[in-house]
Amino acid sequence: MLTKKNIVTKNKPGRFGEFGGQYIPETLMHEVTKLAAAYEHYRQDPKFQAELKDLLDNYANRPSLLYHAKKMSADLGGAQIYFKREDLNHTGSHKINNVLGQVLLAKKMGKTRVIAETGAGQHGVATATVAALMGMECEIFMGEVDTKRQALNVYRMELLGAKVHSITTGTGTLKDAVNAAMQEWSRRTADTHYVIGSVMGPAPFPAMVADFQSVISQEIKQQLLAETGKLPDAVVACVGGGSNAMGAFYHFISEPTVRLIGCEAAGKGVNTKQHAATVERGSTGIFHGMKSLFLQNDDGQIDQVYSISAGLDYPGIGPQHADLAATKRAEYVGITDDEAVSAFEYIAREEGIIAAIESCHAVAYVRKLAPTMRPDQIIVCNLSGRGDKDVAAIARYRGKKIYD
Ligand SMILES: *Cc1c(COP(=O)(O)O)cnc(C)c1O
Numbered sequence: 001m002l003t004k005k006n007i008v009t010k011n012k013p014g015r016f017g018e019f020g021g022q023y024i025p026e027t028l029m030h031e032v033t034k035l036a037a038a039y040e041h042y043r044q045d046p047k048f049q050a051e052l053k054d055l056l057d058n059y060a061n062r063p064s065l066l067y068h069a070k071k072m073s074a075d076l077g078g079a080q081i082y083f084k085r086e087d088l089n090h091t092g093s094h095k096i097n098n099v100l101g102q103v104l105l106a107k108k109m110g111k112t113r114v115i116a117e118t119g120a121g122q123h124g125v126a127t128a129t130v131a132a133l134m135g136m137e138c139e140i141f142m143g144e145v146d147t148k149r150q151a152l153n154v155y156r157m158e159l160l161g162a163k164v165h166s167i168t169t170g171t172g173t174l175k176d177a178v179n180a181a182m183q184e185w186s187r188r189t190a191d192t193h194y195v196i197g198s199v200m201g202p203a204p205f206p207a208m209v210a211d212f213q214s215v216i217s218q219e220i221k222q223q224l225l226a227e228t229g230k231l232p233d234a235v236v237a238c239v240g241g242g243s244n245a246m247g248a249f250y251h252f253i254s255e256p257t258v259r260l261i262g263c264e265a266a267g268k269g270v271n272t273k274q275h276a277a278t279v280e281r282g283s284t285g286i287f288h289g290m291k292s293l294f295l296q297n298d299d300g301q302i303d304q305v306y307s308i309s310a311g312l313d314y315p316g317i318g319p320q321h322a323d324l325a326a327t328k329r330a331e332y333v334g335i336t337d338d339e340a341v342s343a344f345e346y347i348a349r350e351e352g353i354i355a356a357i358e359s360c361h362a363v364a365y366v367r368k369l370a371p372t373m374r375p376d377q378i379i380v381c382n383l384s385g386r387g388d389k390d391v392a393a394i395a396r397y398r399g400k401k402i403y404d
Contacts, residue, residue, distance in 0.1 A: 014203025017326055019319035022202040024289045028182070031189040036204040038109050043211065052104055056215060059133065060089050060096045064216075066223035066380070072350045079233065079373035081366060082380045084220055086244065087355060093385030094213060094244040095126040099195060101212035103130045106193035113137040113188075116195040117181040119146055119174035120310030121153025122385065123197035128162035138162040141181040144172035146310070153389075171304060174314055178288050198241025199318030202289030206318050213247025220380055221251050230378060234259040234369065237382040238361040239332065240276075240311050242318040244384035249330065259331065261369070262321060263361040265307030266334030274306035278317040279325045279332035292319045308337040308397065311358040311385070339364040341397050344387060356385035357394070 014020050014036075022032060042048040056062040065085040073081045086094040106114055114136050118124030124140040131138035140157055144166045147154050154164050170176035178201075185194040199206045199213070217235070224232060235252055237245035239262040252258040267275035275281070282293040285300055294316045295303040305315045324330035335343075340357055343364035348354050355363060359382070366381045373379070387394075395402045 014207070016206070016320045016323035018284075019290070019292050019322040019326075020203055020206060021291050021319075022289060023286050023291065024202045025186055027186045028189070028202075031185070032202055032204075035109070035193075039105060039204050039208050042105055042108055048104070048108065052101055055100045055104065056097065060100060062089070062215065063219045063223070064088050066220060066227070068227070069351050072347070073370070075350060076367060076370040078370040078375065079377040079379045080375065081370055082224065082232070082378065083353070084216060084248065084380060084382045086216065087353070087359070087383045087386035091126045091129050092388070093122050093126070093356065094216065094247060094382075095123050095197065096130070097215055097247065098197070098209050098212040098243060099123070099126040099130045102193065102195045102208070103127070103134055103136060106195070107134055107136070109193065111136070111191055111193045113139070113192045114195050115139045115141065115181050115184055115192055116197060117141050117174065117177040118153075118197065119143070119177070119313060120389070121146070121150040121157070122311060122389075124157050124162070124164070125153055125160070127195050128157040128160035131162065132160045139184070140164045141167055141177040141184065143174060143177050144168045146173055146177070149310070175288075175302060182289070198243040198314075199246045199320060200241045200288060200290060200292070200316065206290065206320055209243050210246040210250060210320060213243050214250035216244070216247035216382065217249060217251035220248065224378070224380065228378065231255055231258055232380040233257070233373065233377040234261060234379045235382070236261045236263065236362045236366055236369070236379060238263045238312060238358045238384060239317060239321065240265075240314050240358065241316070242321040244382055246318060246320060248380070248382040249324070253324075253329065260324065260329065261365060262330055262332045263335050263365045264332055265309055265312035265340075265361060266336045267306045267308070269336055270334050275334070276305040276307045276313055276315065277334040278315065279321070280334050282317070284322075287316060290319050293317050293322045293325070308340060308393065309357040309361065311356070312361065333365055335361040335364045337397075341394060343367060344390070344394055353383070354387040354391070355383050356387045357390040359384045360387070
């Protein structure tokens with residue numbers, strides 16, 4: 001499987017420090033190389049960028065608002081808190097930014113079919129949505145356990161014209177759905193593009209997805225400068241694979257005064273076996289086509305992970321985050337289920353926003369951070385998605401009986 005020539009070396013693109021690369025079977029190497037070349041071309045093509053911007057603005061509802069949460073800022077009694085409202089995008093999260101970019105690219109490459117993995121269903125729904133818009137065939141791979149937990153999203157994808165495959169191998173969850181989608185892609189590349197849903201997988205995916213999500217920090221910078229004339233003191237975002245965080249960090253990485261903070265799912269606590277805190281508890285490994293940090297046992301087998309939030313329930317993290325952690329440019333903190341649920345209720349009552357439970361991991365950290373800062377300082381917190389999908393689970397967590 002691994003030969004010397006399919007490993008991108010340190011001097012070549014596709015590496016973030018020691019992380020990243022292309023650890024894939026020979027059968028995929030040709031297609032991934034073609035994809036990298038096509039992306040390099042269209043990335044610099046003003047016509048492609050103009051088409052993408054038109055879709056982002058007129059279909060996905062960009063730019064998203066940068067909202068000054070004055071009531072919450074006053075209540076916490078420290079820094080000024082701003083929310084970047086990715087929850088207001090079409091389909092309800094940041095995922096659409098990446099999917100529009102990748103499906104447009106696939107179309108330019110002459111593909112007629114897209115496939116994708118999905119955990120909770122958010123990325124599957126976004127992919128099925130854009131496939132419908134662009135007239136592409138669409139098949140989604142989803143773990144069997146997840147298809148049962150998220151039956152409504154399965155039907156949503158079917159309404160949008162996608163075929164959903166229930167994956168029964170392994171633990172029947174997200175990592176197995178990624179394996180199945182990778183296998184399907186290596187079987188059929190001629191007409192098919194694999195729309196990876198986060199800043200992970202073999203190069204060029206991590207850098208390409210970060211580029212497509214970078215619109216988030218590009219807007220934050222413009223919006224905050226226009227309103228306050230300042231850069232933020234801290235940017236806070238939740239981290240599953242790391243795409244919304246990468247998008248929110250991107251244009252601030254080279255601004256040393258801006259603290260970058262990623263919030264991982266600590267589940268029932270990092271000292272239990274039930275969490276997904278990859279940076280805090282993971283180690284270097286190779287999985288899903290990349291070298292990065294993973295939660296794994298001593299034999300290198302990928303551990304089962306847990307979080308109340310299905311979107312953060314991934315045993316790895318994108319290679320650029322692994323590098324930002326190793327070089328200490330970004331900080332990563334663990335937030336437990338309890339803290340996230342309490343933040344879900346808090347932001348609803350305080351600001352009238354029902355935010356995704358994933359995003360509430362970031363909100364929970366803002367509640368700790370803001371009181372330690374001065375009122376002339378600024379925190380921008382990325383609200384990666386809306387929380388309608390989580391209401392039933394939060395009720396269950398609180399022992400309330402409602403209809404699903
Ligand atoms: C998928 C998802 C996430 C986690 O994915 P990242 O790649 O880490 O951003 C976070 N929030 C929401 C709302 C999601 O749908």
